[in-house]
Amino acid sequence: MDTSSQQLLAAVVGRLIPGDAASPGAHEAGVPDFVRGELGGHFAAEQDAVVAGLRSLDAAARTAHGVSFVDVSAADQDHLLAAVETAPFFEMLLQLSIDGFLCDPRHGGNRDGVGWRVVGYPGVVLTPTEEQQQIGTPIGFGGLTVEDVSL
C-alpha cells in the first residue's frame, strides 16, 4: 500500500473509533497498522478494492473542500464517511477496525490492551471467581493475553 493510501486509511480508521479526551481510540490502539497488515495478509484479496475506495473518498474531499481527506476537519471527515457507509470498502474497514481494537494484542492490534481497557474487558481470565461474575464489581484489567497463559 503506498504512503498516501496508508495516510488515508489511518485517517478513516481514526474516525471509525475516534480517540477523545475521555479515552483512547483506534490510533492509540495501533489499529491502522493492524488493518494494513490484515489487508496485506488474511484479506489481501480485498486490498485493491479498499485502496480504490479510499481514493474515491479522497477525491470527494478534494471536490468538496479543495484538500485531501486527511486535511479536512473531523466533522467534515465524518460527513464524507457517512456518504459511503454502505460501500463494501467502508464495511471492510469498519470490521477490521473493530477487530484491531479488541483482538488479542499478539495479532498487532489492541496495542498494550488499550481497546480492552476502554471497553472494560478484563483480558484473558481463565478462572474467574464467583465475585468476578457479580454485577457491579469491576473485575479489573488483568492484562493477560493468550501468550501469557499455559493450557
Added chain:
Amino acid sequence: MSGYDVVVVGLGAAGTIATRRLAESGLRVLALEAGGSYASTDFLPDQLLNQRRGALTSGKTAAEMPTVRRDVANVAVRPPFGGLTMNAVGGTKIHSGNGHLRLPPWQFRSRSNLLERYGEQVLPPEISLADWPVTFDDVVPFYDELELVHGVSGEPGPERFVGPRTQPYPNPPLRRSGYNELMTAAASRLGWTPFATPAAIRSRPYGGRGACTYCGQCVFNGCYADAKGVLRIEDVLGSRGSVEVRTHARVTRVLTGSDGTATGVEIVADGSTTTETVRARAVMLAAYTYENVRLLHLSAGGDHPSGLGNSTDQLGRHFSTHAFGFAFGSFGGREMNTWTGSMSQAVSVEEFNADHVDHTDLGFVGGGSLLAMMEKLTMLMARQPPPSAGRWGEGYKRWLAEDFRSMAHVHFWADEMPHRDGRLDLDPTHVDPTGTPVLRITKPLLENDARSFAYLAEQGHAWLREAGASETWSSPYHPFDISPHAFGGARMGDDPATNVTDSWQRLHDAANVYVLGGATWPSSTGTNPTPTIEALAMRSAGHLVEELS
C-alpha cells in the same frame, strides 16, 4: 480388504455416541472421520482466531458448504457466511455452547397437536410439518443414559414444558452469576418459570474428566479444561478391541449390492487420489445433515439412479434450520460482568417454545427457547451496538467506552417450519476441492418463521426491561440456511411413500443403512438439537446391534 460388521461415517456427536454403543456389543466396527482429532491444549483463548477467523470451522466451510437459492427459478450461490460446523472427532460439539435440553414431549406429534388445538386451517399447505414416528417415551431411556455419559449439569425444569424426569442430573447446574440471578428474578416477576439451563458442560470433575472454569472462551472454541461433554477416540473404543477409528478419511459413496442393500463404502484418505473400498454388513451415516444427504445423492447407481433412499422422490425434502437471534439490553452504566462464563451458564425460559402459549391470535405456529446467558463475546458483541449509538464514529466510541460493559443479552432461535417446495440436491456447477458436487439448498421463505422470530425477540425485550434494562434492541431476522442446527432431507416416518427413513432412522429402501443426525427430523423444533440427535443415535445403534446379532 476384510469386512466389518458396521462402518460408521463421521465421528461427530452422533457418530461417537453410536460407536460407543456398538463397541459394547463386540461387533467389528470401523469408524471413519473426515477431520482429525484435538487435544484440550489445542484450544487457545483467542477470539480473533476462533470467532472471527473460524480457526476450527473454516476448513470445512470453505471446502464443502452447500449453495443456496430461494426457488427453482434461480441459480444457487455460495452464501457469504460459511457456517459453523467442523470436521473432527467430537464434531461441532467441540465449539458449541452445549445446551442440553430434551425436546418438549409436545414436539414429537406437533402436527397432530396443532391441528387438534387450532383446526386444519392453522397449517397453510406449504408448511410440510409432520409428526415424529417415535414418542418422547421411546427416547427417554437414551436421554437418561446420555446425561450420565456426559455428566450433564442442570436442574429439573418445569415438567409441563420439558417432560417428566425420573433421575437427577449427574452434576449440579453451572454456577449462577449475578446476571443469571437478575434474569431469574425478572422472569419470575413476569410469571414465567425460569430454570438453570442444562448443559453438557461439567460443573464439577466427573468420570475422570474436567470441570468448567467459566473462562468466557467457550463457543467458537474447544474446552481447555476438558469440561465439555464431547467424546474422544478413547471414549468410543470400548474394552473388547473390536472398534477401529480412522481419521482424515472421507467417504465418497455408499456401495450397494444387487438386492439394493449396502455392501460397504468407498473412501478417500486425505492427500490421496485413489479410492479404497470398505466392506461392511451395515452402514451408519453420521456426517452432518448436509453431508449425509449429499452422500445419499452421490450414491446413486444401479437400481437407485436418482440417489440412495430416493425411490419415492423424497430424498432432500422438508429442509429447515434455526435462525439465531439476540435481544440486547443496556443496564445504564452498570458493570454487568458477563464477559466470562459459558453461553450455557444461562437461565432458560421455555414458556414460548413448542405450543406452550396459545397461538390463536399470534399469526404463526412454533416457537423456541429463550436463554439469558453469560459469555458476552467481545469481538462479536461489539458489532451489536444499540441503534441510538450508531455503528461507527463518536457515538459508537462513546457506547464502547461507557455502555458496552452494561450490555447483556438473551439468545433465542425459532422453530422454523419445513417448506413443501424446499429441497436438498446436488449443485450442477459448484464442486468441493475433490471435484465432487456440493449440496444445493432450495429454501423458500415462510412468513411464519419471520413472525415467530419477531415474537421471540419481543419476549427477550420484555425480559430485559423487567430486569432493569433502560434500552433494548435486537438482531434482525435473516434466514440461516447454512446453520449448525439443520434438519430434514432424509425425513423419518412409517410410510415409505412420504419418508426416506423409518422410525429407527433406517432407509426404507436399504434396511442396513442408518442415517443419524438432524437429517431425519420431521420438524426443526425450538430446542438445542444435539441431545436428541445423540439419544436417537444411541437408540439406532442399539437396534442395529440386535439386527446383526
